[in-house]
Amino acid sequence: RAPYNADSEPQTFEELEPISRSRSENYLTVGESIDPLDWQPNVTADSIYARVVRQVEDRNASIILLHDAGGNGREATVEALPRIISYFKKRGYNFTTVAGLMGKTMDAVMPPVPPSKDGWLVKLNFFFAEATYWGSHFLFSLFFVGIFLSVGRIVFMAVLAAIQKKREKSFSNAVDQPAVTVIVPGYNEEVNAVRTIQSLLQQDYLNLQVIFVDDGSRDNTFNVVNDFYRSTPNVQVLSKVNGGKASALNYGISHSGTDFLVCIDADTQLKSDAITELMKKFDSGNSIMQVGAVAGNVKVGNEINMITNWQSIEYITSQNFDRRAFDLLNCITVVPGAIGAFRKIAILEAGGFTTDTLAEDCDLTMRLHRKGYQVRNCTTAISYTEAPETMSQFLKQRFRWSFGIMQSFWKHRDALFNPRYKNFGMIALPNILIFQMMLPFLAPLADLVLILSLIAAGFGIIPPSLHQIILYYLVFTLVDVAGAAIAFSFENSGTIPGNGVQQHVKYSRLLWLLPQRFIYRQLMYYILFKSFNRALKGELQGWGALKRTGNVKRVAAV
Incomplete structure (x- = not known):
């Protein structure tokens, strides 16, 4: 899927071009049609559940995006998930993965990266991601203090x-x-x-x-x-x-x-x-x-x-x-x-x-x-x-x-x-x-x-x-x-x-x-x-x- 800060519904050339490039390198892009914004601070399980139901009924959508957040930790998302599953199962929906939707195995869709070959690249990527995250937060903190x-x-x-x-x-x-x-x-x-x-x-x-x-x-x-x-x-x-x-x-x-x-x-x-x-x-x-x-x-x-x-x-x-x-x-x-x-x-x-x-x-x-x-x-x-x-x-x-x-x-x-x-x-x-x-x-x-x-x-x-x-x-x-x-x-x-x-x-x-x-x-x-x-x-x-x-x-x- 596209990063969180990219457009979930690409329309312009700038939004479509990365998807086209990734497809040429044998990547498949998966979008979402239901986003309950469970990453927002102080969100509750009730609001996550209500947003999912409302978007399904309004859009006839079927792909749900949930984040590794939801409340102060992940508790709001975790609490809402069983209710979401129960709601859709009662209405005849089946839950599956991207691999299952494509009729392939998990390893075929997401082949593991050989650790001996690209381990340093993973560590470098992690370092830059952490530096960017904490650096931006540090700058924002200095901004607000100033x-x-x-x-x-x-x-x-x-x-x-x-x-x-x-x-x-x-x-x-x-x-x-x-x-x-x-x-x-x-x-x-x-x-x-x-x-x-x-x-x-x-x-x-x-x-x-x-x-x-x-x-x-x-x-x-x-x-x-x-x-x-x-x-x-x-x-x-x-x-x-x-x-x-x-x-x-x-x-x-x-x-x-x-x-x-x-x-x-x-x-x-x-x-x-x-x-x-x-x-x-x-x-x-x-x-x-x-x-x-x-x-x-x-x-x-x-x-x-x-x-x-x-x-x-x-x-x-x-x-x-x-x-x-x-x-x-x-x-x-x-x-x-x-x-x-x-x-x-x-x-x-x-x-x-x-x-x-x-x-x-x-x-x-x-x-x-x-x-x-x-x-x-x-x-x-x-x-x-x-x-x-x-x-x-x-x-x-x-x-x-x-x-x-x-x-x-x-x-x-x-x-x-x-x-x-x-x-x-x-x-x-x-x-x-x-x-x-x-x-x-x-x-x-x-x-x-x-x-x-x-x-x-x-x-x-x-x-x-x-x-x-x-x-x-x-x-x-x-x-x-x-x-x-x-x-x-x-x-x-x-x-x-x-x-x-x-x-x-x-x-x-x-x-x-x-x-x-x-x-x-x-x-x-x-x-x-x-x-x-x-x-x-x-x-x-x-x-x-x-x-x-x-x-x-x-x-x-x-």
Whole structure:
């Protein structure tokens, strides 16, 4: 008989051709006309019996197909069989085998295979059959686990973000403005540095100092910045031997004389009220924990092509959305390098920015949690950063992020599931482990399972769980889009760089979400694999520098 996944009533050439080929090799094909589907889970003997009787009466059929299944084992089929035999015998039917129907012996119809000749082939066939069976089940299991975890996280984060949004305080304008020093580290930033400092000098925060630290740039960064701001009293331009971003930040901190610091990237422009908004968050209210750091709201300022548009969506739906949610639980893991405010004493107590990871901002944030400081989020402190504009630059940046976060996680692994560190140890670190280090390996498998299942269905091989795969994938996609829409709704405020006009984030951009998510999953798999490979080899990785274009549009005063 044809395999279970082939057509029992062949009609097309593709269905008839294998039968014709087998007949030419002296095989006979036996079909069935009664199939009670006794292989279905939780089937009962009564339902098997009723289906057989109904099909015989409806079709006048005579060949019954029973499987080596039926219920949880074979008990349902075994229990139904005597009733089926009794029913048909009472109606004058005779039961026979294929050999009996042909008037031949069993050995003539099914000659035994000589064990000495084809034994290895039988074993090989059995091995591949078992590997295919368990391999497909393993893939399906990973698919369902990945979908379940992804949907659960989206819902969990959306609920937290919504609660945090509702609880956000409406601060009045602060009367007291303590002195703040903005530290801007730069390496080969002659294209952006002057404009970045200019946006700082346009801040509505009056008590402000700026320190620009050139980290041994190979271009003309130091001379350009120094010549432009030589006569500006509240701008200090420093230069040092190249040592990386963390080293440059520490150098700037050592030259600062204020209790509060704001650290930004040299390719970043701030809205004119950004520092004012950041400083409001240092009021810890009734909390006994002092606020040690405040994360700002980073947006992409150079949405000029598909890659930068996709990053803009990611900043809104992933990074900023996650920080909003984790703000509620005081377990933000990254105060972004593009915009973050700190108490100087908190940085010093935590040991400053360290040079042993590529994610110095993530590592410092984790150490602040361990020191007992609050880390807050400020969605109204908006900065616009220059995102990578080419795929090679994007992969370079994301590898540095991924590898750096992996280093930071490993550095603080003793806090994982440690109740001493509260939500940082019980929620934030497990989130990194599961959703940033493990799940990205499973995510492409979900796409692979769906694609392979659809391809198999196209060839008439219908996986038993195909409808579940499609259903769960659609549920995941819909929940993902809904979560992204919620994130977009939270971002519907502020100005777009270049015109200062109050605009809303366009929901039509969600159309980019599906291709962005699909391709991002494959890219993150590659990046994570590369990071793990580099970590296992124990290789070091430098800070590096991205090619700057200066395409971040100037932020209008607001």
